[in-house]
Amino acid sequence: MSQALVIVAHGSHLNPDSSTPTFDHADTVRASGAFDEVREAFWKEEPSFREVLRTVEADEVYVVPLFVSEGYFTEQVIPRELRLDGWDVEQWDSDGTSADHTTLTARDVEGKTVHYCGPVGTHDAMSDVIVQRAESVTGDADVGDGFGLAVVGHGTERNENSAKAIHYHADRIRETGRFDEVEALFMDEEPEVDDVAEFFESDDVVVVPLFIADGFHTQEDIPEDMGITDDYRMGYDVPTAVDGTNIWYAGAVGTEPLMADVVLERAAEAGADVGDAIVRVRSETGGVAGD
Amino acid sequence: MQSSLSESLAGAARLAQTVGESVRAVAGFYHERTAWRELPDQRRAFLRWVEGADERNVADRYAALAREGVTRRWGQLLLTATLATDGSRRYDLRHEADAERGVGDLTTHDDPLDARHIATNDDDGRYRPLKTAPTLRTGWVFPSLTAQQVVQAVDFFYPATVANWYREREGDLDVTHWRETAERQTGIYDIVDELSGEQVEWLAESCCVDSQCLKRRMWDEDEDTELDVPRGDGAFPCREPCSLVIAAARKWAVFEGESEREYTFTLTPSEKGQLEEILDAVADGRVDEIREADVFDGANRYRARWLRAKRAAEDGTLPAVEADGTGDEADGADADD
Ligand code: SF4
Numbered sequence: 001m002s003q004a005l006v007i008v009a010h011g012s013h014l015n016p017d018s019s020t021p022t023f024d025h026a027d028t029v030r031a032s033g034a035f036d037e038v039r040e041a042f043w044k045e046e047p048s049f050r051e052v053l054r055t056v057e058a059d060e061v062y063v064v065p066l067f068v069s070e071g072y073f074t075e076q077v078i079p080r081e082l083r084l085d086g087w088d089v090e091q092w093d094s095d096g097t098s099a100d101h102t103t104l105t106a107r108d109v110e111g112k113t114v115h116y117c118g119p120v121g122t123h124d125a126m127s128d129v130i131v132q133r134a135e136s137v138t139g140d141a142d143v144g145d146g147f148g149l150a151v152v153g154h155g156t157e158r159n160e161n162s163a164k165a166i167h168y169h170a171d172r173i174r175e176t177g178r179f180d181e182v183e184a185l186f187m188d189e190e191p192e193v194d195d196v197a198e199f200f201e202s203d204d205v206v207v208v209p210l211f212i213a214d215g216f217h218t219q220e221d222i223p224e225d226m227g228i229t230d231d232y233r234m235g236y237d238v239p240t241a242v243d244g245t246n247i248w249y250a251g252a253v254g255t256e257p258l259m260a261d262v263v264l265e266r267a268a269e270a271g272a273d274v275g276d277a278i279v280r281v282r283s284e285t286g287g288v289a290g291d
Numbered sequence: 292m293q294s295s296l297s298e299s300l301a302g303a304a305r306l307a308q309t310v311g312e313s314v315r316a317v318a319g320f321y322h323e324r325t326a327w328r329e330l331p332d333q334r335r336a337f338l339r340w341v342e343g344a345d346e347r348n349v350a351d352r353y354a355a356l357a358r359e360g361v362t363r364r365w366g367q368l369l370l371t372a373t374l375a376t377d378g379s380r381r382y383d384l385r386h387e388a389d390a391e392r393g394v395g396d397l398t399t400h401d402d403p404l405d406a407r408h409i410a411t412n413d414d415d416g417r418y419r420p421l422k423t424a425p426t427l428r429t430g431w432v433f434p435s436l437t438a439q440q441v442v443q444a445v446d447f448f449y450p451a452t453v454a455n456w457y458r459e460r461e462g463d464l465d466v467t468h469w470r471e472t473a474e475r476q477t478g479i480y481d482i483v484d485e486l487s488g489e490q491v492e493w494l495a496e497s498c499c500v501d502s503q504c505l506k507r508r509m510w511d512e513d514e515d516t517e518l519d520v521p522r523g524d525g526a527f528p529c530r531e532p533c534s535l536v537i538a539a540a541r542k543w544a545v546f547e548g549e550s551e552r553e554y555t556f557t558l559t560p561s562e563k564g565q566l567e568e569i570l571d572a573v574a575d576g577r578v579d580e581i582r583e584a585d586v587f588d589g590a591n592r593y594r595a596r597w598l599r600a601k602r603a604a605e606d607g608t609l610p611a612v613e614a615d616g617t618g619d620e621a622d623g624a625d626a627d628d
Contacts, residue, residue, distance in 0.1 A: 013420040013535055016411050023407055030404075044534050046422045047450035050467075051530075054454040055446055057331045076477060108465060 004037040004058035005029060005267055008049060008078055009066040009212060011042030018213045019045055021254045022066055028260035028285065034277035035062075035267075043073070049081035053109045061114050062267040066254070068121030068153070068210050069165040070099050083107040084116060096164040097122040101270035115270040120262040121210060122165050127172045129258045132286060134179075134206040137238060137250040144178035148202035152193050152209040152222065155186035163189070166210055179206075187221060194225045197245035204239065204246045212254035223249060257285035302350030311376075316353035318378030326379070327438075333457040334442050338380070341441075342372045356380075365526055366449050366505040367427040370441065382441040385432040397432040403440045405433075406447035415579070421535050423449055423505045423525075452506070452527035459509075459528050467531040470513040476537060483540040488512050490547060495520040498536050499529070502575075553614035558602070565589035565598060 007026050012018035022040045030038045041052035053061060063082065065074050070092075079087040084104045091102035099118025106114050120126060134149055135141050151173070153166035166184045174182035180202050185193040196207060207226065209218045220232040228240040228247050239246035253259075261282050268274045281287075327335050339345070342352055342361045353374075355361050360373035360383070369390055371383040389397060400409070413419055413426040433444060446453060458464040469491050473484035486494065491512050499508045500521060506529035511517045532540075558566070568589030572578050581588050588594070604610055 013538060014418070016418040027404060042534075044538075045420065046533070047446075048534060051451035051454070054458070055451050057334070072478065080475065 001060055002036040002058040003060040003062065003272055004039065004056040005035040005263070005272070006039050006041055006052055006056065006061055006063045007066050007263060008041045008052070008063060008082075009043075010073070011045035012213075012215065013044050015213075015215050018215055021213050021252070021259065024255075024257070025066070025260040025263055028257065028281060029263060029277075032260075032264070032274075032277040032281050034264065034274035035272070043077065043081075049078055050083075050108075053082060053106050053112065053114070056112075059112055060272070061112055062117065062270055062272045063114060064117045064263050064266045065119040066212050066259075066263070067119040068212060068254075069162040070094060070096060070119060070122055071161045074099070074119050079116065082114070082116075084114060087116070092118060094118065096161040097168040101266070103270075115267070115272070117266040117270050120259065120266060121212075122168065123262050123266055124172070125262045125265050126210075126253075127169045128287060129256050129262060130169055130208050130210070130253055131173060131178065132258045133208045133250045133253045133256045134248075136256060136286075137206060137208075137248050143206065145180070146202060146204060147179050148181040148183070148200035148205040149173060149179040150183050150185045150193070150196055150199070150205055150207045152185045152187070152207060154211075154217065155188035169210065187217065187225065192225075193222060194227075196226050196247060197243040200245060203244070204248065206248040206250060208250045208253050211252040214252045214255060218252045258282070258287045260285055261287055299349035299353075302348075302354075312354070312357040315374040315376055315378065316357040318376065319356055319374040319380070320349065320353055320378070322378030322380075330438075333454060334438075336457050336460065337442060337445075337453050338372075338438050341370050341382075342380075365445060366423060366452070367425060368445065368448060370445075380438050382436040382438070383432065383434050384436055384441055384444055386427055386429040388429050389432065394432055394434045397430055400431060400433050401435070403433070403436065403444035403447060406444045410448050421504060421533070423452070423527075423529075424503065425501070425505055449505075449527065455530055456527045464509065464528055464530055466509045466528075468510045468513045469532055472510075472532045472537070473540070480537055480541050482544045483537055485544045486540060486547065488516060490543065492518050492520055494536060494540055494543065498539060499523070501525065504529070554611040555614065556609060556611050562598060562602070565594060569595060 007022055009019065009022040011022070019040070019042060022042070026038050026040050029035065036058050037056050039047070039052055039056055041047050041049055043049060047055055065078055067073050075089045083106050085107055086104055087102075092099035099122060101115055101117040104114050104116060106112060130151060134143050151166050151170045153162055155163060163186065166186070170182050170184040173179065181200055183191065183199045185191050185196060185199065187193055191199055193207070196205060209222055211218050223229045223232055223236050226247060226249070227242045228249055229236040236249065239248045241247070261278060264274055264278050264281055268278060327338065330338070341363045342356060343363070344352060352361065356372060356374045360371045362369060362371045364387055367387050369385050369387040372380050373383070375381050385397065409428055409431055410422055411419065412428065414428050419426055427448070436444060442453060455464060470484070473486070476483055495508060495518050498504065501523040505523070505525045506527055507523045507525040509522065509528045510531055572581065572590030578590060581591050583592070585591050586594055599607070602609060
């Protein structure tokens with residue numbers, strides 16, 4: 001039985017960097033040799049969700065959405081466009097952050113079994129990626145002591161689960177006790193990232209947006225809203241002091257190489273035989289090898 | 292059968308001009324009969340198409356493969372198949388515009404994954420959201436890909452084109468027509484199903500003709516209502532309106548919701564002609580070719596600036612008298628959702 005991994009992501013008609021993290025993580029998984037085939041597919045780029053399944057030859061296909069939360073895309077758009085037969089969101093039995101996987105067939109490809117996984121953004125391993133992003137941006141593998149951590153989300157767009165995912169990881173990281181303080185902040189709802197310094201007592205705060213790719217929100221909006229730059233085109237320093245607090249702005253968490261591990265974990269939990277790829281990819285991408 | 296095959300091979304060997312060529316021809320034939328048997332149908336069909344297996348006899352094909360190679364176009368890609376001594380194929384893949392250039396004049400690549408990056412921007416560095424737009428960058432070559440790699444590279448340049456081409460060949464391309472695709476849309480694209488048949492014609496004329504996209508459009512308004520716009524001559528089919536067309540359709544559905552009004556502008560005849568030239572230049576993507584001092588071209592920058600200086604108000608609007616000005620013309624915000 002051959003197996004394929006299909007990573008589905010948003011992509012963009014306007015921003016060429018939108019698909020870069022998807023390609024990078026796909027390449028990491030390819031290099032691990034865990035799958036016979038790995039293919040990327042996009043809502044806005046090609047191959048489209050509609051046509052990606054026919055581009056893979058394997059009988060077992062693991063579909064992992066590179067999205068930050070459960071909602072409109074993972075529950076409606078992707079299953080509809082992949083033509084998953086008999087999809088019902090109940091199959092994930094999720095409380096908004098606990099989707100795992102379901103096994104279906106797809107109408108346009110005969111003889112293939114499709115394992116449709118929950119999004120990377122709500123997987124437990126995503127908390128590790130957020131922490132690793134904090135390590136990357138501070139250049140300190142032990143960052144935590146004396147530091148606050150802000151996990152930033154878009155907020156109330158089309159679905160309530162987007163905020164749930166932010167709180168979920170903020171809570172998990174807070175429980176580890178690694179950072180002095182951990183807060184969930186948002187672009188479009190309270191508590192707002194604009195006033196980031198007000199929510200922390202620590203002198204140093206790492207700000208990690210839970211976004212898959214860098215783009216308008218993470219490169220223009222958030223830096224300007226927080227006041228680390230007046231004009232995003234001028235860039236910003238890391239850290240930048242705002243109201244006496246050093247803001248270490250990390251940019252989109254989705255660009256962190258360890259994301260490839262979350263993709264693999266999703267597929268492995270859905271039944272993919274990935275051998276020791278998870279351990280290898282974790283150690284290559286800077287995560288801690290093992291569990 | 293057996294004898295005709297061996298005759299064919301003998302023919303190929305005769306057509307070959309050197310011992311090396313005839314050895315390669317025989318090995319190549321053997322390779323096709325053995326290793327290629329294992330390949331998935333779709334991939335084997337494409338590889339055979341590349342070397343024109345259905346259009347020439349075995350003798351001619353192998354003689355050509357062993358000699359200068361066999362060349363095919365796929366969109367703007369140029370594929371040349373040759374034979375290695377063990378009979379396996381090697382493929383040179385490049386832009387068709389680089390057909391005559393030596394490998395040394397081009398940037399060489401050996402990893403098919405590089406195709407994704409080559410396909411990202413055009414020669415002027417602009418992002419290409421539509422992979423099958425006829426704007427593929429030039430100046431690169433994959434000089435020696437294996438059969439497996441060439442199919443992978445082609446699929447990165449033009450995703451799903453091989454799969455859809457194969458389905459079409461087998462007579463089971465699943466075309467989804469405009470109405471069905473439009474009605475399926477949700478969220479901000481929900482409104483695209485408001486476009487009329489005539490508007491769908493304009494949509495296809497705007498986005499889908501060969502000057503804009505190399506896929507051959509196989510979808511119509513619906514199964515019973517063909518569009519008049521030419522489908523194009525591409526090797527590979529388009530089986531459904533793509534995301535770019537849906538995103539553009541949304542914008543047009545919003546604009547087309549406005550009611551028409553009558554305006555009166557004051558222009559000289561050459562100014563009216565100039566506006567038409569500007570419209571054409573933008574629609575045909577010709578703006579970048581207009582020379583700085585070519586004031587004979589209505590879409591020349593200086594000409595356009597003169598017109599603006601003379602006719603436009605400070606905020607850039609054209610002062611016009613409106614015959615019956617009622618209603619509003621609110622414009623939805625741009626989104627990339
Ligand atoms: S819908 Fe039109 S523009 Fe889009 S891929 Fe098909 S032919 Fe090309």
